[in-house]
Amino acid sequence: MSLRKDFLWGGATAANQVEGGYLEGNKGLSIIDVVPAGKDRVAVKKGKMRMLECDDQHFYPSHEAIDFYHHYKEDIALFAEMGFKCYRFSIAWTRIFPNGDELQPNEEGLNSMIKFLTNV
Numbered sequence: 855m856s857l858r859k860d861f862l863w864g865g866a867t868a869a870n871q872v873e874g875g876y877l878e879g880n881k882g883l884s885i886i887d888v889v890p891a892g893k894d895r896v897a898v899k900k901g902k903m904r905m906l907e908c909d910d911q912h913f914y915p916s917h918e919a920i921d922f923y924h925h926y927k928e929d930i931a932l933f934a935e936m937g938f939k940c941y942r943f944s945i946a947w948t949r950i951f952p953n954g955d956e957l958q959p960n961e962e963g964l965n966s967m968i969k970f971l972t973n974v
Contacts, residue, residue: 865942
């Protein structure tokens with residue numbers, strides 16, 4: 855069995871796994887930004903340990919992730935090299951609404967996504 859010629863082979867990413875650009879472009883803190891790697895990770899994720907900000911004692915993987923924020927062109931080129939014809943991505947809401955209570959979106963956050971979309 856083979857795939858139809860019009861089958862759209864593609865990929866997808868989630869902001870909390872790939873985005874990086876921690877606090878750049880006036881981005882606010884999101885939940886994943888305060889979830890550390892290591893021994894405290896599960897406790898924080900389950901709400902047994904409260905972390906509302908980052909500290910110097912922990913490493914936070916989402917702060918850099920794969921740094922799609924800075925390397926999206928190279929990453930998209932890799933998708934094309936693999937034959938992908940479509941791509942679904944997400945953006946951290948805290949990049950658009952840093953505090954979650956704004957009446958207007960963060961222009962810098964919107965511009966970063968427009969830059970990405972117009973360069974793909």
